[in-house]
Structure formats: C-alpha cells, structure tokens
Amino acid sequence: MSEIIDDNASTSTAEVAAAASTVEAPSYQNNQSFGQLLRNDLGFLPVLLTLILIVIFFDIVSHGLFLGPQNFSNLFGQVVPLGVFAVGIVPVLLLGEIDLSSAAVGYLCAVIMGVLAERVGWSVGLAIVAALLVGAIIGAINGFLVAVLRIPSFIVTLAAFIAYSGLILFLLFGQTTLIIDKTFILNLTNGPLSYLTNFWGVFLPILGVVLYIASLIFNYSRRKKAGLRTISMGRLIAQSAAVAIVVIAALTILQNYNGVPVAVALLFAFIVIEWLGLTKTTAGRHIYAVGGNTEAARRAGINVTLIRMSVFILCSVMAAVAGILSASRVAAVISGIPQTLQLDIIAAAVIGGVSLFGGRGSAWAVVLGMLVVECLENGLALLNQPTDVAQMVEGAVLILAVTADALIRRAQARSRSGR
Amino acid sequence: MAEYEAVPESEGRPTAQTEVKDESGQVPVLRMEGIGKTFGAVRALRGVGLEVYAGEVVALVGDNGAGKSTLVKTISGVGPADEGEIYVDGKQVTISSPQVASELGIETVYQDLALCDNLDVISNLYLGHELRTRYGTINEIEMERRGLAVLRTLDVKLPSARALVSALSGGQRQSIAVAKTILRNARLVMLDEPTAALGVAQTRQVLNLIRRLKTQGLAVLVISHNMVDVFEVADRVIVMRLGQRVGNFDVKNTTTERVIAAITGAEFGPTKEEVKTAASSEEQTDE
Numbered sequence: 203m204s205e206i207i208d209d210n211a212s213t214s215t216a217e218v219a220a221a222a223s224t225v226e227a228p229s230y231q232n233n234q235s236f237g238q239l240l241r242n243d244l245g246f247l248p249v250l251l252t253l254i255l256i257v258i259f260f261d262i263v264s265h266g267l268f269l270g271p272q273n274f275s276n277l278f279g280q281v282v283p284l285g286v287f288a289v290g291i292v293p294v295l296l297l298g299e300i301d302l303s304s305a306a307v308g309y310l311c312a313v314i315m316g317v318l319a320e321r322v323g324w325s326v327g328l329a330i331v332a333a334l335l336v337g338a339i340i341g342a343i344n345g346f347l348v349a350v351l352r353i354p355s356f357i358v359t360l361a362a363f364i365a366y367s368g369l370i371l372f373l374l375f376g377q378t379t380l381i382i383d384k385t386f387i388l389n390l391t392n393g394p395l396s397y398l399t400n401f402w403g404v405f406l407p408i409l410g411v412v413l414y415i416a417s418l419i420f421n422y423s424r425r426k427k428a429g430l431r432t433i434s435m436g437r438l439i440a441q442s443a444a445v446a447i448v449v450i451a452a453l454t455i456l457q458n459y460n461g462v463p464v465a466v467a468l469l470f471a472f473i474v475i476e477w478l479g480l481t482k483t484t485a486g487r488h489i490y491a492v493g494g495n496t497e498a499a500r501r502a503g504i505n506v507t508l509i510r511m512s513v514f515i516l517c518s519v520m521a522a523v524a525g526i527l528s529a530s531r532v533a534a535v536i537s538g539i540p541q542t543l544q545l546d547i548i549a550a551a552v553i554g555g556v557s558l559f560g561g562r563g564s565a566w567a568v569v570l571g572m573l574v575v576e577c578l579e580n581g582l583a584l585l586n587q588p589t590d591v592a593q594m595v596e597g598a599v600l601i602l603a604v605t606a607d608a609l610i611r612r613a614q615a616r617s618r619s620g621r
Numbered sequence: 622m623a624e625y626e627a628v629p630e631s632e633g634r635p636t637a638q639t640e641v642k643d644e645s646g647q648v649p650v651l652r653m654e655g656i657g658k659t660f661g662a663v664r665a666l667r668g669v670g671l672e673v674y675a676g677e678v679v680a681l682v683g684d685n686g687a688g689k690s691t692l693v694k695t696i697s698g699v700g701p702a703d704e705g706e707i708y709v710d711g712k713q714v715t716i717s718s719p720q721v722a723s724e725l726g727i728e729t730v731y732q733d734l735a736l737c738d739n740l741d742v743i744s745n746l747y748l749g750h751e752l753r754t755r756y757g758t759i760n761e762i763e764m765e766r767r768g769l770a771v772l773r774t775l776d777v778k779l780p781s782a783r784a785l786v787s788a789l790s791g792g793q794r795q796s797i798a799v800a801k802t803i804l805r806n807a808r809l810v811m812l813d814e815p816t817a818a819l820g821v822a823q824t825r826q827v828l829n830l831i832r833r834l835k836t837q838g839l840a841v842l843v844i845s846h847n848m849v850d851v852f853e854v855a856d857r858v859i860v861m862r863l864g865q866r867v868g869n870f871d872v873k874n875t876t877t878e879r880v881i882a883a884i885t886g887a888e889f890g891p892t893k894e895e896v897k898t899a900a901s902s903e904e905q906t907d908e
Contacts, residue, residue, distance in 0.1 A: 498737050498748070
C-alpha cells in the first residue's frame with residue numbers, strides 16, 4: 203500500500219482535480235439551502251440579530267445614551283474581564299467539560315497579587331507572575347482530578363469554587379477590599395495610559411484585517427493551484443467585506459471617544475491567538491476531536507489526558523489574567539465574587555455558539571456572547587433597573603441560548619438521518 | 622469437538638505447520654499459531670491458528686461467544702494473547718498494544734467506526750497523524766490532496782471532502798474509516814461487522830470497498846454474521862466455535878449450509894461436488 207501513498211505525494215494538479223471531481227459531488231457548496239447555511243457557516247446570525255435587537259432597544263429607551271461613544275467605550279472596557287474569562291472557558295467547553303471555578307480562581311489570583319504587592323511588598327511584576335503561576339497550579343490540580351482520576355469536572359470545579367472562595371476570605375483576613383495603588387496595575391485599565399495611541403490603535407486592527415483578507419486570498423489561490431475545491435469568489439469578497447466593516451465600525455466609535463483601550467486590544471489578541479491555536483494547530487484539532495468523540499481520539503493515538511490537563515491549566519491562567527484586569531478596573535481586590543459572574547462567563551461562551559456538549563464552537567463566540575451579556579447588564583443599569591430584573595432577563599436569555607443549541611443539534615441529527 | 626477439526630481443515634488452503642511458506646511460495650501477511658487466552662476460569666481461545674495472505678479476503682465467522690472478537694483483539698493489540706505465536710511476514714512478533722499493531726501495518730475498523738462527527742472528512746482521515754507545514758501548522762492542502770487520492774482509489778462518493786462526518790451516510794462513514802487505515806499504510810485491515818446496520822445500497826458500497834482493498838493487495842479480515850455478504854466477498858471462511866477454530870472453507874468449494882453447520886456444531890452436509898455427484902451417503906449425528 204505504501205506505493206499508493208508515495209504516488210500521491212507527486213500527483214499533479216490535474217490528477218488531484220480529477221480525484222476531487224470523482225470523490226466529491228458537484229457544486230455541493232452552492233446547493234446549500236439557507237437553513238443549512240444557518241446551521242453551518244452562518245450559525246452566529248441569530249445571536250447577532252439578538253444583539254442588534256438588544257442594542258436598538260436600549261438605544262431607543264435610553265434616548266441615544268446607550269450607543270453614545272462614552273457608554274460604548276465604557277461597555278467595551280467593562281466587558282474585558284468577562285471576555286478574558288470566557289476565552290479561558292471556551293476550550294474547556296469544547297472538550298465537553300465544564301469549569302465552575304474560574305471566577306473564584308480569577309479573584310483568588312487577583313487577591314494573591316494584591317496581598318503580595320500591597321502587604322508583603324513584592325514588586326508588581328513579581329506579584330503578577332506569582333498570581334499567574336498560582337492560576338497554572340490550580341488549573342493543574344483541576345486538570346489532574348478530571349483527566350487522570352476521571353472525576354466529573356462539574357464536581358471537581360464546584361468544590362474548587364467553594365474552597366477558593368474561602369481561601370480568598372482567609373487571605374484578606376476578613377477584609378472585604380484591599381485597595382490597590384500600584385500604578386502599573388491601575389494603568390492597565392485606568393487613565394490616559396490605558397488607551398493605545400492613535401497610531402497603534404488604528405494600525406493594529408487594520409493590520410489584522412489586512413492579514414486576514416490576505417490569508418483568505420492566499421489560501422484561495424493555493425487551493426486553486428492544488429486543484430482543490432475553493433470557496434466561491436463572491437463568498438470570499440463577502441467574508442472580507444464583512445470583517446472589514448465590523449472592525450472599522452467598532453474602531454470609529456472607539457476613536458471618537460478616547461481610543462482603543464489596551465485591555466480591549468489584549469482581549470482581542472487573546473481571542474485571535476486562541477482562534478489560530480484551535481483551527482491551525484494539531485493541538486487545537488485534537489481538542490475538537492476529544493470533545494467530539496473521546497474514544498475515537500484515544501484510538502487515533504491522541505494523548506487525551508494531556509489535552510485535558512493543558513486545557514484546564516489554560517482556563518485557570520486566563521482566569522488569573524481576567525482577575526488581575528478586573529482588580530485593575532476597580533483599583534482593589536475584593537473578597538466578594540459577583541454572584542452571577544461564573545454563570546455569565548459560561549453564558550457568554552454558550553450564547554456565542556460554543557456547545558455545552560463539546561466539540562462545537564469557535565474562539566470568536568466570545569465576542570458575540572460577552573457583548574450580549576454585557577449589553578443586557580449595561581443597558582439595564584443605564585435604565586436604573588434593579589438587579590432582580592436584570593438577573594431575570596439574563597436568565598431567560600441564557601435559557602434561550604442553550605435551547606437554541608440543543609435544537610440545532612437535533613436538527614443536524616435529523617438532516618443526517620434524512621440523507 | 623475433535624471430530625470437526627479434521628474434516629474441514631482438509632478443505633481450502635492447508636494450514637501452515639512449522640513451514641512459513643505455503644505451497645505457492647507465498648508468505649502470509651499474518652500467521653498465528655496456538656493462540657490461547659483466558660479470562661479467569663474461562664478459556665476464551667484454545668490453540669487457535671489463523672493465516673491471512675496479501676490480496677485475500679478472509680471472513681471470520683462464528684456464533685456469539687465463539688471467540689471472534691477475542692481473537693481480533695489479540696491481533697489488534699487491544700487484548701494481547703496469553704499464549705501462542707504470531708508471525709507478520711514470516712517474522713515472529715509480539716503484539717502488546719494497538720500502537721505496536723499499527724506499526725506492524727495492522728489496522729482495525731471497529732463497529733463504532735471511531736470517527737469524530739464534529740470534524741470534517743479530511744480531519745478525520747488524518748486524526749492523530751496530521752501533516753504539518755514547516756511553520757508547524759496543519760497542512761490542510763496536502764492532507765486534502767492525499768486524502769482525495771485515497772478516497773478515489775476506494776471509489777468513495779462524498780458531498781465534499783470538507784463535509785462534516787455527521788452529515789454522511791453509514792456507508793460513507795464506513796468508507797472513511799477504511800480510508801483512514803490505508804492512509805496509515807495498513808497491510809492487514811480488520812473489519813468488525815462492517816455491514817451491520819447498513820441498508821441494501823450501503824452494504825453494496827461497503828462490499829465494493831472490501832473488493833477494492835483486495836485489489837490494492839491488502840490482506841483483509843472481515844468479521845461478519847451475514848452469510849450472504851461473506852459468500853459474496855470472501856475468498857476463505859474461517860469458523861470459530863467455543864474458542865476453537867473448527868473450520869476453514871474455500872468459498873468456491875463450499876455452501877452456506879456447511880458453514881452454518883460448522884458454526885452451530887451440526888453435521889457439515891455435502892460439499893458442492895458431493896451434491897453434484899450425489900454419491901456420498903451421509904451419517905446423521907445426534908446434533
């Protein structure tokens with residue numbers, strides 16, 4: 203059989219094209235109905251529509267306050283810790299596991315940083331490194347219990363949540379807040395230094411868009427040259443245009459106020475890195491595989507234990523980063539973890555389209571999901587709605603999102619059996 | 622039991638004793654001798670021998686609990702044998718794990734196929750063995766090129782090489798699972814109940830696939846309950862009963878009834894020639 207494989211290495215473009223045309227049904231891409239598109243490439247559309255509806259609703263009832271540059275900029279700033287938490291939780295959900303401890307871990311790591319920097323007198327840099335290290339160790343403990351001892355992640359991380367909440371109180375000696383006055387930490391999200399300069403603020407996003415479009419075109423031409431099926435030219439243009447428009451629109455609004463916050467840039471850097479890691483590397487592919495069919499992944503020689511361990515470590519380290527950013531925002535580390543934070547984190551990922559059953563979703567889910575969650579919170583706060591209403595609305599939206607996820611799954615299963 | 626062993630073994634290909642080569646001078650891809658396996662007090666396999674040649678389809682049949690799956694597991698490395706000798710290409714080997722089996726060119730397609738529904742066809746083909754670019758990223762284009770070529774040699778029809786496996790039919794999924802073994806340079810492919818739970822058209826597709834494997838020069842070992850499929854695609858049928866090999870039939874020279882009789886432990890019935898000449902007088906056994 204080896205000769206077959208070797209032959210393929212030297213097959214010409216024409217032969218590959220011939221192989222493609224004999225194996226693949228003609229014009230598969232073009233025959234997709236709108237319903238199929240909704241279930242595949244355009245799966246984010248319902249969430250996007252929801253977000254637009256929420257934004258329009260709040261903009262009207264708040265008489266244009268909601269979409270004003272200041273509130274918009276504030277909203278983007280507020281959303282960063284949630285977004286970073288969610289970036290950490292996405293791979294965990296992709297594995298079909300859950301981490302209920304990330305909010306507590308984030309706050310614990312922030313407290314450790316605060317205590318080391320303010321009370322013990324360590325330098326800020328060392329304190330931050332220590333906080334990240336603690337995050338990694340906590341993640342390794344969670345991962346060990348889940349991946350090696352095979353204890354359900356729900357139980358492990360719920361117990362961790364309770365234990366670390368207690369540890370926070372212990373470390374703060376019962377204090378509710380410990381004020382942070384180290385300028386480096388404060389500058390992360392406060393003051394003029396927390397914004398990118400106009401040059402970098404415009405240059406980096408535009409560079410990102412240009413690189414993205416270039417990679418689309420590059421990939422298109424390479425596939426064409428190799429004789430493989432390509433996406434249609436129209437779709438290529440539509441995809442490029444959509445990305446460019448969204449980025450430029452957001453950039454315009456942000457630049458109208460103070461510019462792009464450093465923390466926002468950081469969040470998007472995390473999202474882009476995670477997206478590249480999940481889609482372009484073998485480790486990312488293996489995360490999806492383990493989430494889709496663990497047994498198949500194991501038989502394919504994938505080290506399932508290692509994958510699970512590293513994903514839990516990543517989640518807790520990201521939580522530590524989010525905790526530090528969050529501490530920087532309020533200029534203090536606090537003992538009280540916001541009640542709904544953990545659920546918000548998971549909701550952000552799930553609303554954005556990451557399946558709770560594992561194996562489905564993208565790093566970009568974080569953007570839509572966190573915006574839906576944060577817009578609801580910010581908008582309801584803007585209208586001076588009490589927390590009770592806010593929580594009820596949020597709960598309802600979360601249920602809707604999870605229901606949609608389950609229904610989509612069922613629809614996919616049905617279309618499979620129908621074929 | 623002993624009474625059954627002598628008769629059918631004389632049919633079909635003679636079992637190699639200590640000689641590595643058979644009369645045609647061909648070395649079997651896989652040869653097993655005296656394989657035994659016990660689970661506690663239960664002897665699941667007793668002195669089982671098996672040989673599969675390149676370009677040959679061997680069907681392994683037997684009733685539930687006859688030891689087929691246990692035998693396959695000793696070959697695939699999932700459940701190594703307690704005793705006996707295994708030769709691959711005439712060289713004695715020890716198959717202690719699935720990795721070892723894979724390195725020896727032995728690949729198994731399990732009944733559940735072990736595919737990731739949430740990944741596309743090409744990702745599944747290369748799962749765990751992804752090709753990389755020089756930057757360390759996944760080389761999607763090269764994977765798709767080679768994947769398509771292998772799918773073509775197996776005459777597989779798909780909506781798209783980038784279609785999710787969840788969107789494929791049972792026959793197509795089986796084809797993907799088989800194509801996966803070929804991409805790993807398999808020389809012996811074992812298929813566990815490949816046509817179970819498939820429709821008529823899809824069964825045909827899978828049987829064609831098995832013939833394709835044979836023409837590619839692979840050794841194929843098929844476990845099946847379906848006699849019609851077995852007789853359509855196999856060259857040789859090996860019958861297991863109560864942990865022992867009780868029959869080795871050449872498909873051209875036997876009937877379904879005889880194979881089924883061997884499976885159930887009844888009298889074998891006449892061979893084709895015996896039916897033609899109608900000369901043999903049969904003795905009834907109590908079974």
